[in-house]
Amino acid sequence: MGGRRTGQILLMLAGLIAWAVQFTAIYGVTSTLCGRGWADANLLGLEVVPMTILSATLVTLAATAVALIWSFRNYRLAKHQPVAAVDDFVSHAAVLINGLSIVVILWHGIPAFILPACA
Amino acid sequence: MNAPELPKAFERGEEELPNPLPRPEGEFEALKRAWKPPRGLRFLTAVNNTYVGVWYVGTAFLFFILAGILALIMRVQLARPENDLVGHGLYNQLFTMHGTVMMFLFAVPAVEAASVYLLPNMQAARDLPFPRLSAYAFWAYFVGGLVFFGTIFFGLSPDGGWFMYPPLTSTKYSPADNADWWLLGIGFIEISAIAGAIEIIVGVMKTRAVGMSLDKLPIYSWAMLVFAVMIVIGFPAIILGTLLLEMERAFDWPFFIAERGGDPLLWQHLFWFFGHPEVYIIFLPATGMVSMIVPTMAQTPLVGYRLIVLALIATGFLSFGLWVHHMFATGLPKMSLSFFSAASTAVAVPSGIQVFAWIATIASGRMRLTTPSLFVIGFLFIFTLGGLTGVMVAVAPFDWQAHDSYFVVAHLHYVLIGGMVFPLFAAFYYWVPAASKRALSERLGRWVFGLMFLGVNVTFLPMHITGLIGMPRRVYTYPVEMGWDALNLVSTIGAFMIAAGVAIFLYDLARNFRFTLEDNAGNVWNASTLEWLPNGTYNTRSIPSVVSRDPLWEQPNLSKDVEEGRYYLPGTVTGGREALVTSPFDARPQYILQVPGPGWQPVLAAVFTAAFFLLLTVKLVFPSVICGVLAVGCVIWWLWETDPGPVRPPADIGGGIVLPVYATGPMNHSWWAMIVLMVVAGMVFTCLIFSYLFLWLVNPGAWPPQGVRIPDWIWPSLSAFLYCASGALVAVASRQLRGDDRRSPRSVPVLIGVALPLVCGASAIDLWMQWETGLSPSAHAYGAAVYAITSLQIFFVLTTLVMGAYTIARWLAGRLDNVRRTTFDNTMLFWYYTAGQGLVALLVVHGFPRLTGGL
Amino acid sequence: MQSALDPAGGDAQRIYWLTVIMTVGGILIFLLVTGLLLYAIFAAPERRAWLGDRRTIIVGGLAFPIVVLSMLLPYGLTVMRDTDVPTPGALPIEMVGEQYWWRVRYPADQERAEFSTANELVVPVGRPISVSVTSADVIHSFWIPNFGGKIDMIPGRINRLNFTAERPGIYRGVCAEFCGDQHARMAFDLIALEPAEFEAWRVDQAKPALEPDLPSLVRGRELFRMGGCGSCHVVRGTEADGQFGPDLTHVGSRRTIGAGQFPNNIGTLAGWIANVQHIKPGARMPSYGSLTGEDLRALAGYLESLK
Missing domain, CATH: 1.20.120.80 (Cytochrome c oxidase, subunit III, four-helix bundle)
Incomplete structure (x- = not known):
């Protein structure tokens, strides 16, 4: 599998990989800070647990949005040029997967607005 | 070596086929000779996917029956309060074995077994890329599984629940060997599952019909690919978990003992990091089967192919973010729980996509109400209900009530019976004509379906209530006056209805299933995919090139042309067994793989591997070590015959394509397998580092x-x-x-x-x-x-x-x-x-x- | 008497409504999906044609679940936030799960002395309760369906469950995590009393055991001493100070024996002592089958008198 193919697959899975990164980050940080009682620490007057969740969400959301725009462009290009069916398929799947990932990543940011950090 | 580019070969019309007629004298005979199964006792050494596949499915189904019988005994015990049919000791073994056998010896092997049979045929590959590996996986599972099940007759079965939570399963509270049977027996059967997963990944990626690019891959292949990747990621966690618990039991290393710095929750993380994806590992192949059956029964192409692929991949990812929802009551911070709640809700979306894709497909065609269709419809009813209760338990506060109550028993059986057993029965009725002289009886099939469908609902619907009115799981009896009596009696009656359905199915099987390849019942449903091509042990006479997802519908002469040898590789170029290796993205032919044939090595290696683990369980260390050495010896003996090198110059497979008979580097199939094995090893190691940090x-x-x-x-x-x-x-x-x-x-x-x-x-x-x-x-x-x-x-x-x-x-x-x-x-x-x-x-x-x- | 569908406290009430809403919503969705399925199968081809399209999947399988779940998730999280909330001034109680019974301890509170009991959780109505739970051996789980969710009792960890009883009455709790042989027979009573009654109960429980006032009871106490019962059980005010089994100082005042298994009276107590391993095989207490009937009655009578 050449570099171009690997790139296509990575772009197709980008949103879900971003979700995996977000998930690992928010769960890992919350567990560590709460487990060790470090959650009371403040970052510039903001609570550290919700701030971590929000920043991880925003970063991964931005990455997924970039992947979505990029894959959408590929998909549109594929519509106007004669490309192999498999490329059309992969670029379309990339749009769908990255689109769904946006929703999933957003959902994982919601708890920061509702729940207390460690109770 | 580079893949030969195909200038024109497979993206053009059917008129000019790669190989002309008439075919040379003796070509077909040579092919048949190369793939001839061994006779007599040596039949056991067969490695071809059709034989191994059928044995494998049969064994998995045997464990379904056995574990089902255990469930019936439990249901009789619970039919009335304070019953004393079985004591607590046996009951605890029964429910542990029922869960363990259903999950590890039935569900995962069954879907893996079905794909050993179906996958190569569906992709028009001659065999799986590592036939001896699948034979090894099967025999290890067969021997190990039967011995493991046999412990129930000696009171030696594990009795700590299929989830084996320490400290209950640690030496202090379970000093006997029962727990070791689970740890070593199951740990080793997981190795067999991983071997199968490696086979499936390489099989889907590398051995396909010419031109079967990713967009034309059958949904079943997609499902099996995601399934196998999930096994590769998820199973290492439980392998490591069992290793750690066994080390704690054998050498007193305190991973889970709180007084010495261990933590029982570590086990739960490792177990459920495997255990939740496991549910989807079982479910996805079943949806793959449904996606093959529905278009055939509705006689119309699948609607929403790309959305289904999205659903499969998304499920594969998201299912690794759910594991803590089995630990909602362990007192973790609410914030931590909420992430798992979010992921558990999110995973409902891909399931919704699949359900609506099938509804849309049914609506766009005309559904014939055959037995496979009935099971698919039953699946949709039952699974939808199970999925909805799944969303309910994903909401943590509700789960705090439902957790470990009969509500969860109801939920999980709706999901697993609905999501896996019904599709499997649909698959039996659907695919038996491909492997048998006669199809199964449609008349009996209706009875089987009717009894099972009613039975499942009669058994498990009341359990939702039983759980909410307070009945906890895993109790061998319950007091009078709790208000649970009537509901439990109804559940017991339902369980026997399911059993009656399964019994009729067995009768049907005995009457109509006659294994054969060449003169099978054939494409009785007018299906569109390649497993319905005329075939033998070599699978198809020649390897077709496909231009759509429904080749049998859109390439009308395909069957005839394939059978006459007008497509690629109509004979054998090396004189032995061969498979065509194709590129993973667009399925261009890359090289001819020389496939190993029958041999005692995988059988013996499997028997000795099983003996190694089983003897270790009963602490016969010295004989166990001898068997371990013999197992390694057999594997080396087996490998010695592989890696044949380029035994002849590149050969013409038709259509002007000349392929080497040997290739190395990233194109090679075993290079891929090695990479997958490294991912498995890397996951075991990652889980160990996680344990260290935890x-x-x-x-x-x-x-x-x-x-x-x-x-x-x-x-x-x-x-x-x-x-x-x-x-x-x-x-x-x-x-x-x-x-x-x-x-x-x-x-x-x-x-x-x-x-x-x-x-x-x-x-x-x-x-x-x-x-x-x-x-x-x-x-x-x-x-x-x-x-x-x-x-x-x-x-x-x-x-x-x-x-x-x-x-x-x-x-x-x-x-x-x-x-x-x-x-x-x-x-x-x-x-x-x-x-x-x-x-x-x-x-x-x-x-x-x-x-x-x-x- | 033990049901999540009969809430007797705020949390259980909240979860009950969550259950009702999700059940109704789930049934509606179920009817919609199966209705569409049957329509797709049985409607005339031209009438159902609109359904056989990618749009069906986008709307029904993607958009619809996303909208519904986007509402359910925040609602669920809100219920989660408001459930099991620690309140300042809550009554602290400690419970330890043991194979197969419950050790209950009321810590000292201002002038009120600490004391222990077993298999019975008595709480005042209206005052928030904070139960700290852990385990002495394997994992158990503490669950009173009428008051809310369950919380695991894990060795080496202390978990908390907060709830408030809003109706006086007797409720039943069970162990929800499989904990070995007699997991099925590990229950307890939760008795919610009016605050004044609770205070009276608490004062009584903190007192040492009553002195026997009848000869047969004195005989019972003697048998208790000679039989070595005191090496496992404590009876405050006597020399029995074993910590292994349940505190028996006021065993006569409890509703049930055997971790919620039998009503508490002389007959069941005697049966228990003589036949534990028959009635609850695997329990940590041996059967004392060699006692004569008369001795057994005296011993059981003594225990029953420990009000």
């Missing part, structure tokens, strides 16, 4: 504990240097093996011979210096974790040792040169992996405590 988290101020000294940094540096040096030597050896002129330089065995002591020395230093500081593995979880990491590394180094020695032996035997170098490549990849893992292990064990400063 134990750090629960031991504030004791990492390392008081009085434990971390070895001086000079020693890990030396060890790291040795790892790097050994890797470098192997890289040099690889450079020596370049070129096409079939040299086998003497420097290669020398370099490997020097590198071996280096890599062994590296891990020996690591072990020795920990021991030197007086670190005890059983005093505290810190020591246990450190020695666990070291031990795992030693295991990998020993494997490298065997592989290195084997590679040298190949050179000595003249079976290794710069073209025929697959064996060397595999050893090299594994070597790099071992060295890399060793470096990370050193970094964690020596770096982390210094970094945190004992915090």
Whole structure:
């Protein structure tokens, strides 16, 4: 599998990989800070647990949005040029997967607005 | 070597087929001869996917029946309160075995078995890429599974629940061997599952019909690909978990003992990181089957192919973010629980996509109400209900009530019976005509479906209520006057209705199933996919090129042309068994794989592997070690015959395509398998590092504990240097093996011979210096974790040792040169992996405590 | 008497409504999906044609679940936030799960002395309760369906469950995590009393055991001493100070024996002592089958008198 193919697959899975990164980050940080009682620490007057969740969400959301725009462009290009069916398929799947990932990543940011950090 | 480009071969009309008629005299006979199954007792040595597939499915179904009987006994016991049909001891074994056998010996093997049979046929491959590996996986499972099940007759079955939570399963509270049967028996059957998963990944990626690019891949293949990747990611967690618990039981290393710095919750994390994806591991292949059956029964192409692929992939990912929803009541912070709640809700979306895709497909065609259709419709009813209760338990506060009550029993049976058993029965009725002279009876099939459908609802619908009015799970009896009596009696009646349905199915099977290949009942449903091409043990006479997802509908003469040998590779070019290896993205032919044939090696290797684990369970250490050595010997014997090298010049497979009969490097199928194996190993190691960090988290101020000294940094540096040096030597050896002129330089065995002591020395230093500081593995979880990491590394180094020695032996035997170098490549990849893992292990064990400063 | 569908406290009430809403919503969705399925199968081809399209999947399988779940998730999280909330001034109680019974301890509170009991959780109505739970052996799980969710009792960890009883009455709790042989027979009573009654109960429980006032009871106490019962059980005010089994100082005042298994009276107590391993095989207490009937009655009578 050449570099171009690997790139296509990575772009197709980008949103879900971003979700995996977000998930690992928010769960890992919350567990560590709460487990060790470090959650009371403040970052510039903001609570550290919700701030971590929000920043991880925003970063991964931005990455997924970039992947979505990029894959959408590929998909549109594929519509106007004669490309192999498999490329059309992969670029379309990339749009769908990255689109769904946006929703999933957003959902994982919601708890920061509702729940207390460690109770 | 590069993939030969195909200028025109497979994206053009059907008129000019790759091979002209008439076919040469004797071509077909040679093909049949190459694939002829062995006769007599040697029939057991058959490795072809059709035979192994059928045995495999049959064995899995046997375990379904056996575990079902256990369930019936439990239902009789619970039919009325304070019943004394079975005592608590037997009951606890019954529910443990029911769960364990259904999950590990029925569900996963059944879907894997079905794909051993179906996958190559559906992709018009001659066989799976590693037929002996599937035979090994099957025999290991067959022997190990039957012995494991047999423990129930001797009261030796595990009785700590299929989830085996310590400390209940630790030596203190389960001193007998029962728990060891689970840990060793199941740990080893998971190895068989992983072997199957590697096979499936490489099979889907590398052995397809010409032109079956990713967009034309049957949904079933997609489902099996995601399934296999999930096994590769998820199963290592439970393998590591069982290893740790067995080490705790055997050597008193306190991973899960709270008094000595361990934590019972570590097990739950490892178990459920495997255990939740497991549910989807079972479910996805079943949806793949449904996506094949629905279009056939509605006689219309599947609607929303791309959305279904999205659903499969998304499920594969998201299902790894659900595991803590089995731990909602363990007292973790609400914030942590909420992430898992979010992921558990999110995973409902892909399931919704699939359900609506089938509804849309049904609406766009005309659904024939055959028995497979009925089971699919039943599946949609039951699974939708189970999915909705799944969303309910994803909401943590509700789960706090429902958790470990009969509500969850109801939910999980709706999901698993609806989501897996019904599709499997649909698949039986659907695919039996491809493997049998006669199809199964439609009339009896309706009875089977009716009884099972009613039975499932009668059994499990009341359990939702039983749970909410307070009945906890896993109780061998319950008091009178709790209001649970009537509901339980109804559930018991339902269970017997299911059993009656299954009994009629067995009768139908006995009456109508007659295994055959050449004169099977054929394409009775007018299906569109390649497994319905006329076939034999060699699968299809010639390997078709496909231009759509429904080749049998859109290429009307396909069956006839394939059978006449007008497509690719209509005979055998080497005189032996062959498969066509294609590129993973667009399925261009790359090379001809020489497939190994029957042999005793996989059977014997499997029997000895099983014996090794089973004898270890009953603490017969010496015979066990002998069997272990014999198993390794059989594997080496088996491998010795592989890696044949280019036995002839590149051959014409038709249509002007000339392919080599041997290839190395990233195009090679075993290179892929090695990469997947490294992912498995990497996941085991990652889980171990997670365990290390988790134990750090629960031991504030004791990492390392008081009085434990971390070895001086000079020693890990030396060890790291040795790892790097050994890797470098192997890289040099690889450079020596370049070129096409079939040299086998003497420097290669020398370099490997020097590198071996280096890599062994590296891990020996690591072990020795920990021991030197007086670190005890059983005093505290810190020591246990450190020695666990070291031990795992030693295991990998020993494997490298065997592989290195084997590679040298190949050179000595003249079976290794710069073209025929697959064996060397595999050893090299594994070597790099071992060295890399060793470096990370050193970094964690020596770096982390210094970094945190004992915090 | 033991049901999540009969809430007797605020949390259970909240979860009950969550259950009702999700059940109704789930049934509606179920009817919609199966309705569409049957329509797709049985409607005339031209009438159902609109359904056989990618749009069906986008709307029904993607958009619809996303909208519904986007509402359910925040609602669920809100219920989670408001459930099991620690309140300042809550009554602290400690419970330890043991194979197969419950150790209950009321810590000292201002002038009120601490004391222990077993298999019976008595709480005042209206005052928030904070139960700290852990385990002495394997994992158990503490669950009173009428008051809310369950919380695991894990060795080496202390978990908390907060709830408030809003109706006086007797409720039943069970162990929800499989914990070995007699997991099925590990229950307890929760008795919610009016605050004044609770205070009276608490004062009584903190007192040492009553002195026997009848000869047969004195005989019973003697048998208790000679039989070595005191090596496992404590009876405050006597020399029996074993910590292994349940505190028996006021065993006569409890509703049930055997971890919620039998009503508490002389007959069941005698049966229990003589036949534990028959009635609850695997329990940690041996059967004392060698006692004569008369001795057994005296011993049981003594225990029953420990009000």
